[in-house]
Amino acid sequence: MRIDVVTIFPSYLQPLREALLGRAIDRGLLEVAVHDLRDWTHDVHQAVDDSPYGGGPGMVMRPQVWGEALDDVLATPDLPARLVVPTPAGRPFTQATAHAWAAEERLVFACGRYEGIDERVLLDARARGITVDEVSIGDYVLVGGEVAVLVMVEAVARLLPGVLGNPRSAAEDSFSDGLLEGPSYTRPEVWRELAVPDVLRGGNHAAIARWRRDRALERTRDRRPDLLDALGPDALDAADRAA
Numbered sequence: 149m150r151i152d153v154v155t156i157f158p159s160y161l162q163p164l165r166e167a168l169l170g171r172a173i174d175r176g177l178l179e180v181a182v183h184d185l186r187d188w189t190h191d192v193h194q195a196v197d198d199s200p201y202g203g204g205p206g207m208v209m210r211p212q213v214w215g216e217a218l219d220d221v222l223a224t225p226d227l228p229a230r231l232v233v234p235t236p237a238g239r240p241f242t243q244a245t246a247h248a249w250a251a252e253e254r255l256v257f258a259c260g261r262y263e264g265i266d267e268r269v270l271l272d273a274r275a276r277g278i279t280v281d282e283v284s285i286g287d288y289v290l291v292g293g294e295v296a297v298l299v300m301v302e303a304v305a306r307l308l309p310g311v312l313g314n315p316r317s318a319a320e321d322s323f324s325d326g327l328l329e330g331p332s333y334t335r336p337e338v339w340r341e342l343a344v345p346d347v348l349r350g351g352n353h354a355a356i357a358r359w360r361r362d363r364a365l366e367r368t369r370d371r372r373p374d375l376l377d378a379l380g381p382d383a384l385d386a387a388d389r390a391a
């Protein structure tokens with residue numbers, strides 16, 4: 149997969165080159181290119197923003213600069229791209245989104261700042277046949293799109309074949325079966341007078357699987373009842389029995 153990120157703060161994306169993702173890049177499983185939006189400005193001040201039409205707080209990112217940047221970055225007809233624009237006004241980014249995007253050959257991320265990007269940039273991209281996804285990583289307001297891109301790229305890249313050491317990790321993700329993951333334990337057997345649950349030390353794999361399922365049901369009921377509702381009434385009954 150090829151990932152391009154356009155931003156006025158390229159160094160914000162440096163964490164993508166660390167640890168697991170950095171190793172995936174080094175192994176050629178992932179290609180990441182970060183572009184400085186200001187490279188497409190033509191004035192001495194390298195202006196990327198201007199006052200909003202209709203008034204209101206803050207500034208809006210200029211369409212000319214974004215248009216020229218995306219013309220260049222998206223100009224690879226042999227590699228169809230999906231343009232992703234993080235925004236608090238976007239559709240929710242979920243694990244299902246991550247799985248869908250993991251099948252893409254290329255993702256291009258446009259990181260807005262200020263009050264966002266002039267709407268005509270997205271309209272123009274869609275008019276040129278580019279798939280444009282406006283997505284949000286959660287119901288809170290950030291200062292720009294860069295942190296959201298870090299979140300989304302990590303969620304997508306970990307699903308790519310070969311990136312995770314153990315592919316079972318992705319298969320057994322939280323949300324993969326609609327439930328939250330249950331608690332995890334490792335050595336020592338007792339720590340600060342707190343013991344590992346006996347069932348996990350007993351070697352009965354069927355009992356361990358049931359215990360883990362019950363803990364996942366219980367945790368989901370307590371923390372994310374909305375996820376349980378989506379699984380239907382049997383799931384809620386099972387969660388109540390599991391407690």
Ligand SMILES: CN1CCC[C@H](Cn2ccc3ccc(-c4n[nH]c(N)c4C#N)cc32)C1
Nearest residue numbers: 234235260284285286288289290292293296
């Ligand atoms: C007060 N204004 C309101 C509009 C957005 C302004 C800041 N901003 C500019 C670009 C931009 C991109 C993403 C996000 C963002 N915030 N929360 C999320 N889940 C996001 C995501 N994905 C925020 C952003 C602040």
